[in-house]
Amino acid sequence: MWQQKEITLIQFPRGFHIITDEIIKQIPNINNISTGLLHIFIKHTSASLTINEDADPTVRGDFEAHLNKIIPENEPHYKHTIEGSDDMPAHLKSSILGSSLSIPISNGKLNLGTWQGIYLCEHRNHGGRRKLVLSIHGE
Amino acid sequence: MWQQKEITLIQFPRGFHIITDEIIKQIPNINNISTGLLHIFIKHTSASLTINEDADPTVRGDFEAHLNKIIPENEPHYKHTIEGSDDMPAHLKSSILGSSLSIPISNGKLNLGTWQGIYLCEHRNHGGRRKLVLSIHGE
Amino acid sequence: MWQQKEITLIQFPRGFHIITDEIIKQIPNINNISTGLLHIFIKHTSASLTINEDADPTVRGDFEAHLNKIIPENEPHYKHTIEGSDDMPAHLKSSILGSSLSIPISNGKLNLGTWQGIYLCEHRNHGGRRKLVLSIHGE
Numbered sequence: 001m002w003q004q005k006e007i008t009l010i011q012f013p014r015g016f017h018i019i020t021d022e023i024i025k026q027i028p029n030i031n032n033i034s035t036g037l038l039h040i041f042i043k044h045t046s047a048s049l050t051i052n053e054d055a056d057p058t059v060r061g062d063f064e065a066h067l068n069k070i071i072p073e074n075e076p077h078y079k080h081t082i083e084g085s086d087d088m089p090a091h092l093k094s095s096i097l098g099s100s101l102s103i104p105i106s107n108g109k110l111n112l113g114t115w116q117g118i119y120l121c122e123h124r125n126h127g128g129r130r131k132l133v134l135s136i137h138g139e
Numbered sequence: 140m141w142q143q144k145e146i147t148l149i150q151f152p153r154g155f156h157i158i159t160d161e162i163i164k165q166i167p168n169i170n171n172i173s174t175g176l177l178h179i180f181i182k183h184t185s186a187s188l189t190i191n192e193d194a195d196p197t198v199r200g201d202f203e204a205h206l207n208k209i210i211p212e213n214e215p216h217y218k219h220t221i222e223g224s225d226d227m228p229a230h231l232k233s234s235i236l237g238s239s240l241s242i243p244i245s246n247g248k249l250n251l252g253t254w255q256g257i258y259l260c261e262h263r264n265h266g267g268r269r270k271l272v273l274s275i276h277g278e
Numbered sequence: 279m280w281q282q283k284e285i286t287l288i289q290f291p292r293g294f295h296i297i298t299d300e301i302i303k304q305i306p307n308i309n310n311i312s313t314g315l316l317h318i319f320i321k322h323t324s325a326s327l328t329i330n331e332d333a334d335p336t337v338r339g340d341f342e343a344h345l346n347k348i349i350p351e352n353e354p355h356y357k358h359t360i361e362g363s364d365d366m367p368a369h370l371k372s373s374i375l376g377s378s379l380s381i382p383i384s385n386g387k388l389n390l391g392t393w394q395g396i397y398l399c400e401h402r403n404h405g406g407r408r409k410l411v412l413s414i415h416g417e
Contacts, residue, residue, distance in 0.1 A: 002313040002314065002416060002417050003313070004313045004382060004384060006384075006389075035141040035142070035143045035274070036141065036274075037178055037274055037276075039315055039380055039382065041380070041381065041382050041389070042391075043389070043390065043391030043392075043394065044391050044393075044394075045329070045330045045331040045391070045393050045394055050234040050237075050238075051184070051234070051238045052184045052230055052233065052234050053184045053230055056219055058218040058219040059219045059227070059230055061218055061219075062216070062217050062218055062219050062227050062230075062231070063230075063231065063234070065216040065217075066210065066214065066216065066217075066227075066231055069214075069216070070209060070210075070348060071344065071348075075344065075347075077340070077343040077344065077347070078340050078343075078344075079336040079339055079340055080334055080336040080337045080339075080340050088337070088340050088344075091330055091331055091337055091340075091341075092340070092341065092344055094330065095328040095329070095330050095341070095375055095397075096235055096374055096375070097234055097235070098237060098328075098376060099328075099329045099379075099394075100379070100380050100381075101238075101239070102178055102180070102239050102241060102380060103180065103239075104143060104178065104180050104272040104274050106143060106145075106272070111145075111180070111182070111272055112182065113181075113182030113183050113184070113270070114182075115183075115184050116182065116183075116184055116238075119234075131391070133382040133384070133389055135313070135314075135315055135382050137276075137314075137315075137415075138141060139141050174280040174281070174282045174413070175280065175413075175415075176317055176413055176415075189373040189376075189377075190323070190373070190377045191323045191369055191372065191373050192323045192369055195358055197357040197358040198358045198366070198369055200357055200358075201355070201356050201357055201358050201366050201369075201370070202369075202370065202373070204355040204356075205349065205353065205355065205356075205366075205370055208353075208355070209348060209349075235374055236373055236374070237376060240377075240378070241317055241319070241378050241380060242319065242378075243282060243317070243319050243411040243413050245282060245284075245411070250284075250319070250321070250411055251321065252320075252321030252322050252323070252409070253321075254322075254323050255321065255322075255323055255377075258373075276415075277280060278280050
């Protein structure tokens with residue numbers, strides 16, 4: 001059994017945001033899947049997806065702060081600068097964190113660990129509304 | 140054909156550890172799959188999974204040393220500090236390396252390259268026993 | 279429906295290279311898939327795969343420059359040095375960017391965003407010809 005849908009998120013400010021509930025709301029039919037996988041793909045090169053702790057919001061702030069330290073704006077070696085100082089760092093961050101996630105579906109539910117949430121990682125100052133492709137397969 | 144099982148690893152010390160043989164031991168039925176994928180998911184936010192060289196153990200030591208350099212403990216910008224100085228770096232490392240792997244199954248075996256092994260990346264000093272979800276699908 | 283094939287790329291110099299057209303040429307049968315996923319796996323530990331901007335070539339140059347800054351050669355803490363100064367950095371880069379990609383297939387085509395291309399990331403000075411396993415499943 002396959003299902004696929006494309007969704008458009010609300011616009012998020014630069015930073016790390018939990019979208020677990022939004023994703024689950026979009027895939028009510030996983031109730032019928034005993035064993036499978038959910039694949040989430042972001043159709044952009046300056047935002048990304050990851051899984052991390054969803055309890056303490058300071059974790060998301062520390063992600064933003066530390067990635068900005070590792071991948072700062074205005075590095076003298078950047079040549080791709082025409083789209084703004086936040087653009088090339090956004091490309092680098094998006095590849096380091098990744099553009100897709102695969103999560104097991106077990107007994108009709110996402111089989112995430114207790115503290116795991118799905119993060120939308122917005123690396124641009126004004127990234128706009130991001131599009132995701134959700135693909136479910138299983139039996 | 141789908142199969143899925145949840146396993147609990149032994150406790151590993153902080154660092155990078157090869158678990159290829161343990162994974163293969165847990166999925167004897169891939170012998171029956173001519174074409175498919177194995178998905179491995181870690182249900183934690185302070186440990187991760189990656190694929191890298193499994194021959195020379197100094198590679199794993201260099202992973203630990205270099206990731207500690209890029210993502211040190213006790214950074215002044217960390218606000219998520221209550222769970223210990225190794226906690227926030229563990230969250231960052233786990234997202235940078237990733238929480239899941241997908242590996243091709245070909246003719247009843249994992250189709251890894253000659254030097255590729257599956258690493259359990261333990262980022263906490265005392266991470267405990269980690270849970271993985273193994274999902275196999277194929278034909 | 280499953281398909282799988284192993285391909286060998288041409289030899290690329292160290293750096294980041296777009297292989298989207300080469301991948302698409304290798305999988306003509308995705309035309310018949312209305313919903314599915316393409317999985318691409320690289321069978322090496324010193325080269326990797328990622329998705330990023332395919333329009334402006336300076337993006338790829340900036341990837342090479344910035345990853346060399348984060349993960350330099352000849353770090354005093356590296357112990358895995360016998361295979362050359364580019365070897366241990368290549369292992370680190372390959373795990374940070376990742377060894378596989380999963381891309382949605384929708385209506386017979388890869389469902390990539392407008393600016394997304396598939397990058398072969400060659401981290402060695404003389405990496406040779408790299409092998410990929412392409413797995414397609416869908417309906």
